[in-house]
Amino acid sequence: MDDEDENVMSILVATDIHVGYMEKSSERGDDSFIALEEILKTAKHEKVDFLLLGGDLFHENKPSRKTLHRTMELFRKYCLGDRPCKVEVVSDQSVNFGHTSSSITSVNYEDPNMNIGLPVFSIHGNHDDPTGAGELSAIDILSVSGLLNHFGKQTKLDAINISPVLLRKGSTKLALFGLGSIRDERLNRLFTKRLVTMLRPKEDKDDWFNMFVIHQNRAKHGPTNYIPEQFLDEFFDLIIWGHEHECRITPEWNSIKNFFVMQPGSSVATSLCEGESKPKHIAVLKIRGREMKHEIIPLRTPRQMYVETIKLSDRISTKGVASDEDLEEQARALCEERVEQLLMLAEDERSGHPKQPLKPLIRLRIDYSGGFSTFSQHRFGGKFAERVANPENIVHFLKKSVKRENGSGM
Amino acid sequence: MDDEDENVMSILVATDIHVGYMEKSSERGDDSFIALEEILKTAKHEKVDFLLLGGDLFHENKPSRKTLHRTMELFRKYCLGDRPCKVEVVSDQSVNFGHTSSSITSVNYEDPNMNIGLPVFSIHGNHDDPTGAGELSAIDILSVSGLLNHFGKQTKLDAINISPVLLRKGSTKLALFGLGSIRDERLNRLFTKRLVTMLRPKEDKDDWFNMFVIHQNRAKHGPTNYIPEQFLDEFFDLIIWGHEHECRITPEWNSIKNFFVMQPGSSVATSLCEGESKPKHIAVLKIRGREMKHEIIPLRTPRQMYVETIKLSDRISTKGVASDEDLEEQARALCEERVEQLLMLAEDERSGHPKQPLKPLIRLRIDYSGGFSTFSQHRFGGKFAERVANPENIVHFLKKSVKRENGSGM
Ligand SMILES: [Mn+2]
Ligand SMILES: [Mn+2]
Numbered sequence: 001m002d003d004e005d006e007n008v009m010s011i012l013v014a015t016d017i018h019v020g021y022m023e024k025s026s027e028r029g030d031d032s033f034i035a036l037e038e039i040l041k042t043a044k045h046e047k048v049d050f051l052l053l054g055g056d057l058f059h060e061n062k063p064s065r066k067t068l069h070r071t072m073e074l075f076r077k078y079c080l081g082d083r084p085c086k087v088e089v090v091s092d093q094s095v096n097f098g099h100t101s102s103s104i105t106s107v108n109y110e111d112p113n114m115n116i117g118l119p120v121f122s123i124h125g126n127h128d129d130p131t132g133a134g135e136l137s138a139i140d141i142l143s144v145s146g147l148l149n150h151f152g153k154q155t156k157l158d159a160i161n162i163s164p165v166l167l168r169k170g171s172t173k174l175a176l177f178g179l180g181s182i183r184d185e186r187l188n189r190l191f192t193k194r195l196v197t198m199l200r201p202k203e204d205k206d207d208w209f210n211m212f213v214i215h216q217n218r219a220k221h222g223p224t225n226y227i228p229e230q231f232l233d234e235f236f237d238l239i240i241w242g243h244e245h246e247c248r249i250t251p252e253w254n255s256i257k258n259f260f261v262m263q264p265g266s267s268v269a270t271s272l273c274e275g276e277s278k279p280k281h282i283a284v285l286k287i288r289g290r291e292m293k294h295e296i297i298p299l300r301t302p303r304q305m306y307v308e309t310i311k312l313s314d315r316i317s318t319k320g321v322a323s324d325e326d327l328e329e330q331a332r333a334l335c336e337e338r339v340e341q342l343l344m345l346a347e348d349e350r351s352g353h354p355k356q357p358l359k360p361l362i363r364l365r366i367d368y369s370g371g372f373s374t375f376s377q378h379r380f381g382g383k384f385a386e387r388v389a390n391p392e393n394i395v396h397f398l399k400k401s402v403k404r405e406n407g408s409g410m
Numbered sequence: 411m412d413d414e415d416e417n418v419m420s421i422l423v424a425t426d427i428h429v430g431y432m433e434k435s436s437e438r439g440d441d442s443f444i445a446l447e448e449i450l451k452t453a454k455h456e457k458v459d460f461l462l463l464g465g466d467l468f469h470e471n472k473p474s475r476k477t478l479h480r481t482m483e484l485f486r487k488y489c490l491g492d493r494p495c496k497v498e499v500v501s502d503q504s505v506n507f508g509h510t511s512s513s514i515t516s517v518n519y520e521d522p523n524m525n526i527g528l529p530v531f532s533i534h535g536n537h538d539d540p541t542g543a544g545e546l547s548a549i550d551i552l553s554v555s556g557l558l559n560h561f562g563k564q565t566k567l568d569a570i571n572i573s574p575v576l577l578r579k580g581s582t583k584l585a586l587f588g589l590g591s592i593r594d595e596r597l598n599r600l601f602t603k604r605l606v607t608m609l610r611p612k613e614d615k616d617d618w619f620n621m622f623v624i625h626q627n628r629a630k631h632g633p634t635n636y637i638p639e640q641f642l643d644e645f646f647d648l649i650i651w652g653h654e655h656e657c658r659i660t661p662e663w664n665s666i667k668n669f670f671v672m673q674p675g676s677s678v679a680t681s682l683c684e685g686e687s688k689p690k691h692i693a694v695l696k697i698r699g700r701e702m703k704h705e706i707i708p709l710r711t712p713r714q715m716y717v718e719t720i721k722l723s724d725r726i727s728t729k730g731v732a733s734d735e736d737l738e739e740q741a742r743a744l745c746e747e748r749v750e751q752l753l754m755l756a757e758d759e760r761s762g763h764p765k766q767p768l769k770p771l772i773r774l775r776i777d778y779s780g781g782f783s784t785f786s787q788h789r790f791g792g793k794f795a796e797r798v799a800n801p802e803n804i805v806h807f808l809k810k811s812v813k814r815e816n817g818s819g820m
C-alpha cells in the first residue's frame with residue numbers, strides 16, 4: 001500500500017501508557033512521560049491519520065495536577081498543527097463523543113476553533129475509569145480541552161449497546177467499536193446473557209472494516225473474570241486488546257472467530273514480571289477497504305528490564321559446604337555475577353535513543369528450595385544502587401519457581 | 411469614548427468567582443457556575459478586548475474533576491471564536507506567561523492553533539494558589555489548555571520584581587502589573603523592606619496607563635496581615651483589588667497616592683456577612699491614552715442575600731411577660747415575621763434573570779442580650795426549608811451586636 005494513497009487509513013495503535021506511574025520517583029518518575037512523547041512523536045513522524053489508544057492513559061484515577069499538566073503539554077505539542085485530517089466521521093458524533101458533555105458535539109478536528117494536526121481517539125481503562133460526580137474520567141479533561149476524542153463510554157449498567165465511530169477515508173470505511181473498561185465479571189455476565197450488542201451500520205454492511213477496542217482481562221484469572229475471545233462477534237476484522245501489559249503486537253489469528261487480535265501491551269512496565277520485560281512495541285495499521293497491513297515499531301525509550309528465575313539447587317551443590325554462611329555467600333555471589341552479566345547485556349542492547357534511561361530494571365526470582373536460605377535484599381541492592389533502577393527489590397525469593405503462564409492485566 | 415474606537419481598550423473586570431463553591435449542595439451547588447457564565451457572557455456581549463480576573467477563580471485548591479471540567483466547558487463556550495483580538499502584547503511573553511510551562515511562549519490568542527475570541531487574563535488567588543510538585547495552580551490547567559493567560563506569578567521568595575504585561579491597542583498603552591496571592595505578612599514585610607519592585611517600561615514612561623492587580627487583604631486584620639494602599643507605587647493609575655468579597659465597584663480615589671482603587675468583590679457569597687450581601691457588580695473599563703472611564707454592570711444571577719441584625723431588647727419588652735417560654739415565643743415570632751418580610755422584599759427585588767436562583771440567603775443576627783434566651787435554630791429553619799436557601803443557619807445568636815467594620819477577605 002502506498003502511504004499517500006487517498007484510500008488508505010493509517011492508524012498508530014498504542015495502549016496502557018500509564019502516565020504518572022511512580023511520578024514521585026526521581027529515578028523512574030519520567031519514564032511514562034518519555035514513552036508518551038515517543039509515541040506522540042512517532043505518530044506525527046509516521047503521518048498517521050490518527051492515534052488510537054486502548055485505555056489506561058493515566059496511571060491514577062485522579063492524576064496529580066503535575067501529571068495532568070504535563071500530559072496536556074505533550075498533547076498540545078504534538079496534536080495541534082495545520083496538517084489536515086482526511087478521515088471523515090460519518091456517524092452521529094454527539095452519540096460517539098458527547099457522553100460526558102453536551103458541549104462536545106463533534107470529533108476534535110472538526111472544531112473550527114482548533115487546529116488539530118494529530119487526532120487521538122481513546123477509550124478509558126480501569127486506571128482512568130469514570131468516577132465521582134458527573135462520572136468523569138481523567139481523559140475527559142483532555143477531551144473537554146479538545147485534545148482527545150473519548151469514545152466507547154457506556155452509561156447504562158443493564159445492557160450494552162455499542163455505537164461505532166464510523167470513519168471514512170476515500171473508499172475505505174472503518175467502523176471503530178470501543179468499550180471502556182468494565183468490571184470483568186459484569187461484562188462476562190452481560191456477554192453470557194447476550195446483553196452486549198454491536199450496532200453495526202446498516203448500509204453497505206459488508207464494506208466496513210470492523211475494529212473493536214477493548215480493555216479487559218484477556219487471560220483467564222478465574223472462571224468469569226476475563227473475557228474469552230470467543231465472546232466477541234465474528235464480524236470483527238481486528239480486536240485491539242488493551243489492559244494486558246505484555247506486548248503481543250503481532251496480530252494473532254483466532255481461527256474460530258476469524259478475526260485478528262493485536263495486544264500492544266504497556267509502554268511502561270508497572271510490574272517486575274516476565275510479561276512486562278518483553279520489548280515494547282507499537283504498530284501502524286494500514287487499512288484499505290477490508291484489507292489490513294501492519295508495521296511494527298519498537299519503542300526505543302522504555303527502560304530496559306530483565307527478569308530471570310534462578311533455581312539455586314540447580315547451580316550450587318550443597319555437598320561439602322562448610323557452613324550455612326558459606327552457602328549463603330555462594331548464592332549471593334552467583335546472583336551478583338548474574339546481575340553484572342545482565343548489566344553488560346543491557347549496555348549492549350541499549351536502543352541508542354538519548355532519552356532511554358541508563359539504569360535497567362532487574363529482577364532475579366530466586367528459588368531457594370533445597371536447603372538454601374534467603375539473604376539480605378538491602379545489602380545486595382546496595383551494591384547496585386548506582387547501576388540498577390530498582391536496587392530495593394532486585395531479588396525476590398520464592399520456594400518454588402511457579403511460572404505464571406497467564407498474562408498480567410493491569 | 412466610542413466603543414469601536416481603535417484607540418480604546420475595553421476590559422471587563424471581575425474577581426473571586428470561586429467556582430465549585432458548595433458544589434455538593436443540590437440547592438446552591440450551581441450558583442458559582444451560573445455567575446461565571448453570566449460574566450463570560452457579558453464579556454462576549456460587551457465585546458471587550460479581554461476579561462481580567464483578580465484571583466480565586468476556583469474555590470478549592472484542588473477542584474473536583476467535575477468543577478474543573480465544567481469550568482473548562484464554559485471557557486470553551488465563551489472564549490473560543492473568530493473575533494480577532496486587537497490588543498497587541500509588546501512585552502516578553504515567555505516572562506509574562508511562561509512561568510509554569512516552557513511550552514507557553516505567548517498569550518493564548520497568538521497561538522496559531524487556537525481561535526480565541528475572548529482572551530482572559532488572571533492572577534491566582536489564595537484559594538487557587540500554586541502548590542505541590544511543579545508549583546502549579548488550578549488555573550494552570552486552563553492556561554495549558556490555551557483557555558486563560560496566567561500572569562503575575564512570582565517564583566522567588568526573597569524579593570519580588572514584577573514584569574508587567576505590556577499591551578497596546580492603537581495609541582493606548584497599558585502596563586498590566588499583577589501579583590498572585592502571597593501570605594499577607596510576608597508581602598507586607600517585603601514592601602516594608604523595599605523588596606517589591608515594579609519593572610516599568612523604560613521607553614515612553616509617561617505614556618503608559620499603569621494598572622496593578624492584587625489579591626490580598628485590603629482591610630486591616632492585624633498590624634501586618636494586610637497591605638495598606640499606601641504601600642503601592644504612586645505611578646499606578648488604577649489598582650484592581652481582589653480577595654475582598656465586598657463589592658466596592660466604584661473606583662475610590664486615594665488622594666495620598668493619586669490612584670484609584672476598584673474592588674469588584676466576589677460574584678458568589680461565600681460567607682453570610684454584611685459585606686457579601688451587597689449587590690454584586692462587575693465593570694467595564696475603557697482606557698484611552700491615560701484617560702479611563704468605567705461602566706458598572708450589575709450581575710443579575712447571584713443569589714439574593716439579606717443580612718440583618720436584630721437587637722431583641724430594642725423590640726420586645728421583658729416587662730409583664732408571663733414566662734421565659736412566652737418571651738422566647740415572642741422573639742421567634744418577631745424573627746419569623748422579619749424573614750417573611752425579607753422573602754417578600756426578595757421577590758420584589760428579583761432581577762428577572764431566568765437563572766437567578768429563587769430562594770434567597772437570609773441571615774438574622776440576633777442580639778439576645780438583656781434577659782433573652784436562644785431558640786431552636788432547627789425548628790425555626792424548618793418553617794422556611796422550601797423558601798430560604800440556608801434554612802439550617804438563618805439565625806445566628808450573639809450576645810452583643812458588634813458590627814465588623816472591616817471587610818472580609820476570602
Ligand atoms: Mn488496565
Ligand atoms: Mn494498564
Ligand SMILES: [Mn+2]
Nearest residue numbers: 535536653820
Ligand atoms: Mn482570596
Ligand SMILES: [Mn+2]
Nearest residue numbers: 426466653820
Ligand atoms: Mn476570594
